[in-house]
Amino acid sequence: MSGNEAERTTGEALAAGLAEAGTEVVFGIPGAHMYAFNDALAREAGRIRFIHTRHEQGAGYMAYGYARASGRPGVFTVVPGPGVLNAGAALSTAYAGGTPVLCVTGNIFSNLIGQGRGQLHELPDQLATLGSITRWAGRVEHASETGRMLGRAFGEMARGRGGPAAIEAPWDVMAAKGTVRGGYEAEAVLPPPLDEGQLARAAEMIAEAENPMIFVGFGAMGAGAEVLALARKLGAPVVAHRSGKGVIPEDDPLAVNMVAGYDLYRDCDLILGIGSRLELPFMRWQWKPEGVKVLRIDIDPTEAVRLKPDGFVLGDAGEACAALLGRVGEGPDRGAAIAAARAAAQEKIDGVQPQVGFLKAIRAALPRDGFFVEEISQVGFTARFAFPVYEPRTYVTSAYQENLGFGYNTALGVKVANPDRAVVAVTGDGGFLFGAQEMATAAQHGIGVVVVVFDNGAFGNVLRDQDTMYEGRRLGAELGNPDFVAMAKSFGLHAERADTPEALEAALKAALDRDEPALICVKQERGSDGSPWPLLMPPPHGEGPKKGYF
Template sequence: MKTVGETLIDLLEVNDVDVVFGIPGVHTVELYRGLSGSKIRHITPRHEQGAGFMADGYARVSGKPGVCLVITGPGLTNIITPMAQAYQDSVPMLVISGVNARATLGHGRGRLHELPDQRGMMATLALMSHTLHNPDDLADVMERAFAILRSGRPGPVHIEIPTDVMALPVAPPRLQMARPGRPRAEAQMIADAASLCLAAKKPAILVGGGAVAAAKDILALAERLDAPLVTTTNARGAFAHHPLSVPASPSLKSVRELVAEADLVLAFGTQMGQTDYDMYVDNNFPALKNLVRIDIDAGQLARGPLAALSLLSSAENAAADLLAAIGTGNSRQGNGAGRAEAGRAAALAELTPKMRAEIAVLDTIRDTLAGTIIVGDSTQAVYAGNLYYEAGRPHGWFNAATGYGALGYGPPAAIGAAIADPKAPVICLTGDGGFQFTLAEIGAAKDAGTRVIFLVWNNDGYQEIESYMVECGIAPEGVKPTPPDFLKIAEAFGLPARRLSDVAELPVALEAFRDLAGPSLIEIHQTKTAGATA
């Protein structure tokens, strides 16, 4: 018979896991026993926070859960921040940790890496947290974990295995992939929604990150209804450059006016939360006429805003069902392309010249590197892109400046994205302040041979916070952390690097680094690089 650790690897393989992120330790070595003989690739970050963010980026691009192996105690507490980010952004992540031997749990006798109640702590932010006391329960627990990850609203799941259980023998379990169950709205609810669609003269559609997998059917529905498609940050690129696409934030006045004027708004897979719909916290997002919400999470539907109709369904099922219910001969004429074009122009005009210059840099990246994925950290160019940027592909734009908003997300998440899609150009757009949170992960990118281009947007500190303090009449303090010489950091890790004197040099630099076998670095300085600001 195999051990629990060996069987765990078998169960990961049968559930289509091809990569795990983790740092081995004494408290997890038995989980690694079967890894070298498996088809699963192991990626070693420099910090467990990096493991979690890599798993996040991997999951967003691959569509599969990101899996991490971490030690008990500090390994697990280090990964809490990425788990919270995954919870807020509905990203499937499986964290498998060690925990001290069963007989020691709860006694508080100062064991190495001991926590008072590790599972209880994780239960506050995981969709499921389970301690494996009985080896024979392993297959059932793993099946339940993957069913949760694939069935409802995704998020982090945690399984902990006591150190004295990891090496125990376990009877050969059934090796079968967990089967997801995706909710589907009742036929009458779909019929009611279809009736509203057919009656609408000026419909609009809101699309969130939870609906990207349904983009093809949602686009067909939009074309049939002649409805502009407003995409939130995590849905950008789902309808790249389509005449109905409005790649602009619902926090902008012009986009709010577009949806407020609609006589029907379909909202697919979007939380309609503050970081997308009320970024400036002005509480002015309008009440919508005939709002129809489609969400996989009943709790989210209950949180509001108030809808005329709420459909508990996956976006894929709802879009397909609505298309079938509306039929092919009922195309509407609502000047959707004209309304979308006016919305795009008004949204862009609403931004400052500085923001437009930053968006122009994003456009240059997209147009230079076809199929590129831009993974952002919290930095000013990313904030501008969240307000307005049309990615060139689905999952071609995501960052931590939504939801939980963790600094240091970009570098490791970009590594995860590059592992998920090794053929795609991947840009990590990070500020000099945020980069220093996870700077060491350059080494992980080098080890893994990922073709990530780290694009550092350097403004010598936390300029966004400094500007906010000034606006609030507060003397700036703590906003000038000295950045390192990033080119020397790159040299230390063996990365080719270039500092731009003019933004016009960016296409040449991108082309030069595009086909390298590993990572590289480009620096744009906000005041020293010509063209970085208007």
Template structure:
């Protein structure tokens, strides 16, 4: 891919749809798009179907929400934006939930949609798929939403989108194209400027001050967020130079590698880690919004820092939210990690970091905790069978446990919808997106019997695309987490004990093999027999599993 320019073979006019496809493929290196065609996007699909677009893979989900979640999983697994082609009106309201999840977790996603003809916009004439203002609706779940009114403005609109993905806090970008523009003629520019954006680096004076604070610290602590995932070597070098325990967010799992002695995982909400955070004399928080679902999942405002706080984030506004910083630096997290690691390299001052981290892990005792113990054999079995797997979670019991229990060998191998927006239905389609992005790695979807019903038809897409995803379905007879909250609040259960289908029979109807398991041995056997060229659904009977583990 040429970052600097696009040099068409000819300067003769092409349609706006042709230019869009060519720019995405040749100027921005897009290989896969997720979308469902409709009457408003016929001319766009004319270009996707052949000719100039022959190198662009189109994946058809069964719902636009699934398209958004697939694009999200694709982006998280690779760091490249997931791209969706979506129909006017209901297609956009369907994908809005997926865009909101991506916005909350800073996931790059490009949503290209149709919209009604330019001469009808905002007139309320009852046109097919008409919204009062589709652009205003989507602006609330995107970094920006743009209506293309002139086909010659397409290169600039795409350049703005990719500037957000590559140089700012990423998230979804929406570009809507009126249906009368898809086949409108446009002369392709001989040169398409695509700036090679240099990452924002920290102010040298502030960086020196931060390094001095950290060098002088006796009990430093490092908080690593999802903004750091592309700098694992620098993250390891920094925490090792500081001899400092590190807490990762869920989206930063694997940043230090598996079983690093300084890694405390995503356990900031648990008492032993909170005590460590309160006792630290200097805390470095980098690439993390210090948000509730990473640091206060018990919702008691109990994550309190007792020492000086250094915050580094690419988004200046974020530095003013959640926790007040004593020193705040606006910079790309990866660039800042590399700069700090370089400053702090050299002879290491022993601060007892590994010993402090070991004491915290022993105090946590996660595998002995009744809340997590039933799940430990499940993740041990997965790790033995598929040690390199990407784990993609819905909001479900196994995902909540994995957030605390699972360690991964590298970043971008663990993500889910339990943070930020916290939607249901994410796990299955996002796992399909991850599998499309990383066919070299096994992918496991952690889903529950309640949440999977939101997007279960995406099994058809998994079969159609022959994606070897393991769908590990934890069947606990409804919405277990909400049942527990109702019970704790003294609220009579309502709407949580829901009817479930025969999941293996449903999977079979889609052409997906399935197995039912009740203990770790049966799970190991099912994983060993998984197909190489298609999905496998494994239903775990939660009650039988708990009984088997308790008596093992």
């Protein structure tokens, strides 16, 4: 063997390759199919930290939180079959959010795959299952393939809009030795070059517009400075829904929340979407002002097909905005109109109580660069327009998957990636019990997330819809809950009640100062939350209110 060759098992090659790729943490649960990989990870303890969770879904969400908050790939490992399926919600969330998450798993013995023998953890076609919720999934058939397969996985996670990948190895292959040349064969991933014709068309459209409006999504998260420079030159407001929150600081005069954006939208003559699916105008507001044109900047060429614009620039958001900056002229000063819309929006927002009062308390306690992890709940929904965000990546969301059980588990991964920064998760009582067992993970590994559980004894949206749309026929919406404070203390967390915004702010400040795992329970009367949906899903201008919220 040459100097860069070695005899390794596939498990050893996978562990070494992950370390060579820069992986610092792997989340997961060990199991029989994965023992060769698990043991190799144990021997890589000097380079890779292993955080074991109490549920496969928790491992996947923690990897997602790690990646979403840091921009670095999040890696988790689970057993095949039920382990993969349990983690499937996290992988589908990473797919929705364009977030680099790698699942490393096993499979049954190679000679039994596809035979339907009922081997332990067998799925009819696990690779196809993984392929349906990732950007790429591959099977390692021999240890010598490992470096190339890892390179492909990391390349796919980084290419274009990004997203999850998966690697599986059959049980026998995972433990079999082979000659391995290196552990990780990196693929070069470059953004597509900007097209001069597309830039010229974009500049022409901008020059023709009097009231352009910029919509940003997660694809613009690394381009905040360029987006803001372009917005200032055009005098254009910048609006984000959830995934784009933090692209520019929301206390900048040109930043508008979705409520203010809705009012400004009626006079818009150019929609400029930057790294955004344009969910607000086309899915939530569901209308276009007469004559408005659509210009999109996106690194994913398929976005030009999914929602066909009048102009499209393929490329990196930052590079495209910087290129346009020298091609467009100064726009009119719209500062007064934007400021008026911001003030009018705040009046409307302040009427959504008690959620807004609690969100203001959280914002007051959380440092400017602290992380806020939402989950679908009355407070989580309201946060999308009522919680200001000042730094990139600090507002962590499940994108369009809207998963119950997402918030707390994801927040643990956020904290692992950012141990010196504050992390707060908000969740409802229903969602929290999807993943409450991960309090054990937080306590055992010292992960100092503070979770605020709003206990209103209900699946709040379901309860409201059943009462207002289905004549009060309630089915499965009312919840009987444990004592969350006592429950958290039994796991070893600091826990307390705080039922007013003032009490919550004080408790949260103290918990963040301690920087240890903690739970704060806010007890509320069932059905007492004001509805955020008139602001999240307003009717097209001039029409009556919508029914429901989809």
